[in-house]
Amino acid sequence: MTPTQDKVTYGRLIGASLGPGDPGLITRRAWEALHSGARWIYPVKKAEERSYALDIVCRAGLELPADIEPLVFPMTRDATILAKAWARAAARTLELLAEGRDLVFLVEGDASTFATFSHLARAVREITPEVEVETIAGVSSFSAAAACVGKALAEEDETIAVIPAAYGISVIDHLLDEFDTLILMKVKPLVDEIIELLEQRDLLATSCFIERVGAPDQRVVTDLASLKGQCVNYLSLMLVQNPKRARGELRRGCRKRKEAVA
Template structure:
């Protein structure tokens, strides 16, 4: 008589649930459906033990109750690679037992889980510990597209070129991009706000510049044009960005020559 073996338990899926930048109305139907499940575990990023989770705040304002099991994961605000690696490992070790027990884990992400999000770090670290863990991402609305919608400003048109750059690369790096792009989206501008304002003035870019802080949140703040100069010397939220429209790029010239046919080689 053959021995009966118990079925191997299913490994749970690690989900990146994009919530949009702040307005609960921008949670997609797919994300909303996933958040309705009561058999999952919710985890959400915090930047310190004293700072509440912005991602959790979005779902709370949407009046979506958390499941029985939910917990924050610490992702510290630092560029120290060793500290970050330790935090990612600890977060992965927190969620892995639930996944290996067959429970789906939903990582709540403000904005989009594929765009400058902590989900990628967590997913890679979890797969480094157990490469059988399935991954699933629910796409969401990005902060910069939501900001443009709020401003009534097209993100891009026709043949426009767009660069999305963390401002931490520095003003010189941003300046080198200017000749090649119609729109610059500068993320994570908090440490460089004064330098960026000086650059906008020097390059005559203020008229087409827009500052948006905590887009979609109850305390969203927007400033455009010369009004941006009021930010000089002030503190801004980590969740702030600049959208800069480049008036020095001339439509029609930007792809000049791109449609020309390559001449046939002569014999």
């Protein structure tokens, strides 16, 4: 840096978790960030598309700032397209932060759980490490879903696993024997296959499907067989509990081994 150059003072990049759909689940800390005077940015899959995260703050009754801006993160597995999109998003984010003003990135659900924000923050800091990043924790879709249907995800020594359904039926089948509760995220592409597996395992009665939890068009389905052949929303998940598994088996086994060593 030459003597005539001024050092850039970057604003903070803030990931504001908004919860999965119900504006009542926006935390006080996220609410304060939204009212802090920071500029807002939000993710979309393609230009001119409506943002689910933006819908949440609209339902909360907040007025959208005039300078709010979308960032495009395309839904594709093409590595070249993704790399270019992430580079553009990180570069634009840095341009805005270089104005010295804090930047609030609107995040549906929780910013640390299957969220775009962590990837964006990492990409930004790889370019400019001095950028300060704050992540505001929020309510995850699966915890809200469990509360919605009155299910406990885990009690005492029970275990839970959270996985994208895209890992495949064989992995899901294996994990049903390893965990008391299985949370399957993004089930849209494999709904029929998952239902067939649960039928084979006699687990339909202890499983449920939740779509767009907390949103006005939320849908809860306990008769999973009725979903066969249906096109479901991307924002959907399944909660699967296996009562046939020895509850808390892993923890009890660890305790016994510890006692034997002692």
